[in-house]
Amino acid sequence: MSEADWPGFAPAKVNLTLRVTGRRADGYHLLDSLVVFAGVGDRVSVRPSAHLSLEITGPFGHGLAMEVDNLVLRAARRLAEATGVPAQGAITLEKHLPISSGIGGGSADAAAALRVLARFWDVALTEAETRVLALGLGADVPACLASRSVRMQGIGETLSPVPPLPAMGIVLVNPGIPVSTPAIFRARAGTAFSDADAVPGAGWVGLAEIVTALALSGNDLEAPAVALAPVIGTVLAALRARPGCLLARMSGSGATCFGLFADVDAAQPLDVPGWWSWGGGLYEPPASAL
Template sequence: MTTTKGAICEPAPAKVNLTLHVTGRRADGYHLLDSLVMFTALGDVVTVAPADHLTLTIDGPFSADLIAGDNNLVERAARSFGVINGAAITLTKNLPIASGIGGGSADAAATLRALSRLWGMPIPDAATILKLGADVPVCMTSELSRMRGIGDRIDTLGPAPKHNILLVNPNVAVSTAQVFGGLANRLNAPMADDMPDPFETGHWTKWLACQRNDLETPARVAVPAIDDVLGSLRAQNGCALARMSGSGATCFAFFENANTRNAAAAALRRSHPSWWIAETEEAPI
């Protein structure tokens, strides 16, 4: 996070759902979740600068997939302050759209943090943030977090342990509504409460492997390419855990060390040149 000539740059780290248990559904249709979330050093970037009017410019490798406008989460986040202040906002879009790693929600959270500093105003209250989207509250921090309820119950657990992470998306956007609609069961067990210390990496990874992403099965039905991603990751030397994040289609894998992760990335780029593949690690706090 840096400030240069009045501009403020705020990272919007990719959100990885290490687990995602669907534990129920309310009468209003909102699903209840129990999810362990970490953030990566890779992500989008939101830059804000003083201006007479509120504007949004989008650049970066995935900018063509987004348009500025009233429905853009960044602009909605800016308006959520309830004031008519100006700012020139630039969203640098490094993450694929609709990919299950919280790009839009992280962008909204970064916008709130950046504009709070630029305008010298407090960040909007929790209820206002939740109205922007169920994942926005958890994206307000880069700590390892447990997210429950409809995204309104957040327990921060401190820094995430160091991991050599590979993110892979088959370059297919997934409809969150379609994935939730394909759930066979909406009343599943929450995460086990016996989570080891995350810094006991081996024990923690084994514990994670016993948890679930309940959206993975319907997502794999909607996008069969997810099967290929997961199978390819698990076949790589040094892969300790591979799972889909969020509602897909991005999958993540933990590797024993940076060398095996980087070798896996190179192999997958050769075998699947159309896939989005990114090496990363845990986000700094």
């Protein structure tokens, strides 16, 4: 991904680990997750217009065609309100990620919209103000704003940097079914909460050591998701059967799963009718994006 694609690129968010560590009095679950971003995603762009509008294109655009209050529009309106500028611009969302798939597509789109419109409107918020605005749009939006590997805790508001990851390949697979996040949390009702362990070890030594450490952690939502949608188990089995797959796991609340490989060349997508799949490397935005 070239620097020219930033800030409008909305990369897929992948939860390498995800622990449910508690539940607040208001019902929100507390999480501890090691988050990375893949080199595939949606794209957000804007051109001058006297009115605020949104056009959705791309291979998965039809899934949002009837959505009257898209998260991108909400992000635009909140940024305009927070900065006191008119909410103007013809926004295009090019949708390449499956809908409701556990890889933060909507959150990444909202984050990209905030970045694009901040430049387009020539406005700026402090980091703290931006975090508050982003969290109001969704728990994953703050992490997606920077699109860098990060440890995400709480309901998404606590972000901690992690050491740079070594080069690796990653394959994403979605079986073409949406899953309900509330239903998955209900399915794990009564299950004990996990200890916080999203970032294994004090630092990264190499890919083999990372994979070994990751194998000792996990995704607490994977078992209930497989129980509700057994095809997720089929996807995981297919990934684990691929030569060179070092680790396979579900991302977020599913149904997208990922496989880790030693290098990008080994990370070849699965060719299964009805499944969406992508293979490549991890994404890090250009240094100039900081």
